[in-house]
Amino acid sequence: MGNENSGSVRNLVQIGAVHGHVHFHEEQVPPGQLSAEPVNFVDREPEREALDALLAERRGARAGCVVISGINGVGKSALGTYWSHRVIGAFEDGQVVFDFDLGRRSLDEAAEHCLRSLGVDGDRIPLATDDKIVLLRSRTKGRKLLFFFDDVADLREIEKLLPASADSLVLCTAREDAADLVPDGVRPIRLTALEPPHALDYLRWNGLRARVDAEPAAAAELVDQCGGLPIALRVVAGLLQRRASWSIARAVRELSGRRRKHFHTVFSALDLAVGELQATEKELYAWLGVFPGPVFSAGAVAALADLAEIDAESRLAELHRTCLVEENDQEQYLLHDLVDEHASSEAVRALGAAKRDDALRRLVGWYRLQGAFADRMVMEPSRLRVVDDDVAGENPFATREEALEWLERERVNLLGIVRLAEESGLRVDVIALCDGPLWALHNQHKHYSDTLRALELAIKCAREIEEPVAESRMRCLRGQLLMECDELAEAQEECAQAVAVAERAGHRRILASALEFQGKVMHALGEFDGAVGNFERSRRLNEELGRRRGMALQEYLMGKSFSGLGRHGEALELLRAALERIAEFPEDKRTPGQIRVAAARAHQALGQHEQALALLQDAIAATRERQASFDLAEPLELLADSLTATGQPGARDCLDEALAIYEQAQSPKAERVQRKLDRE
Known part of the structure; x- marks a missing residue:
């Protein structure tokens, strides 16, 4: 044919003599298997920064490995794909993608797919899985490859597929947390729902900007209905696009009570995830659907499910690993809104009404006991309590600060337990919780509206069980809060009723307390003579009862009212006496500071500011020390x-x-x- 050629040919070779076999190889095109970049991607900046940091790390002869975990629909694959497109230039030898389909596809299939993607002919791929993995390591050594393994069921298997190449990266998504693989060099990234501002951005960027901005309150409620879950937001965005005439408020109404219908993909995935749990974890998941508060501790869950706390911790850890339960930085667990709804339906299906009622009684009892321990650690142990819980045994709170932290952390749950107890007819529990942990917390950290509502329930419960002592006490506490809120007329009425009820009950200690609270309101109203009369009568009752601490408190309050009358010298004498008497009670860290503040006021009224400064500085230092x-x-x-x-x-x-x-x-x-x- 000569030495010339014209036209288009492939694999043209000009040779003289040929010895042996001849093989023709086409140039291998790097695999590019990433799916299209997700549209309207929002947020995830901290997670993207963590991925960037991993890419920049120096790792020796080992590929980087990261696992993005989270519940179904939280956006794991979207994050992985979006970020991969941002850094695609770092992997010049290509990207290989394989979907494990949550264990429906095997390690062997993954290894074979990777080999074929890298240009290995089928007849040269070994039959044994281990041999495939060995060949894969050989083919990936020193290359710059990105492997994206989606929906991995067994994360331990992924380690076998890691290339021996520092320039490669293995990115996985899974429904199980990978924190326990950190010692093996795995970087875990756990996704949670989008924060409300980012969720609203997602809706705006999906063609709904005008409607979202026109109905900001309804849009915020819609995001709340979706729990910030991207898959749910996608559903409602599509719903609103299809229903162009709907307002966002209409969409909110449509979703109310019908989320399972619209978010069936999410609930179906949760059905599958729960179905794969062990029986013990599956049962605990159902119990979590009974819990009345937004967050829960292992101790509370143990009481609810009638378990030892160590068993509750173990089962919660497994639910956390499978991303059905989240954990905050205060050793508490919580459920995503849609998971909570799913767990509630599981509770109805798997647990009978009688079991649920028994569980809730155990939970109320647990909070009452823990609250009583916390109350006694935070406040003076012998203070007036109309329900004196038996708290024999070692206090679980080692310090006052620890008890106060628990009260603040559990405040919302305590309020929920009060409502639950009232609905369940556990009226004494309502009173005990309000008079114990909630009052101890309010004494240190104020939460007015919630505590006022709880005390209203406690008054109602005391009247229903015809307990005048408890009714008087609850009215006193509510009157104090109303006074602090400057609702003086209502506070005066509440405290007057408290005194009248205590008089009828003939209970001297509760009457002394009611007179004290009524006197405080009179003082706030400027009725200083009447206030002094109340405090003096209360002081005499405390003296009859041998309660020297009560006497000191009334002397302190009388001193404040004498200052109100302009009798500052007499006020200072009473306040000095009160300070001396309260020193007999070294466990009371609060009252001495209050007395010093009252004395400082009297000195200020007399123009003695240097004396006032010394008293106030002492009071402030002591108050900072006790963190009130x-x-x-x-x-x-x-x-x-x-x-x-x-x-x-x-x-x-x-x-x-x-x-x-x-x-x-x-x-x-x-x-x-x-x-x-x-x-x-």
């Missing part, structure tokens, strides 16, 4: 007054801190402090 933030506000405000009067610096800083405390507690006193700041 609300009690800091008044002495800080007074300290600012004396600093200003003496021409010393620092007044504005004191007022700023006092204002922040009052605003946090939603106290009306914030307005007064703001006016002082405006004058600075």
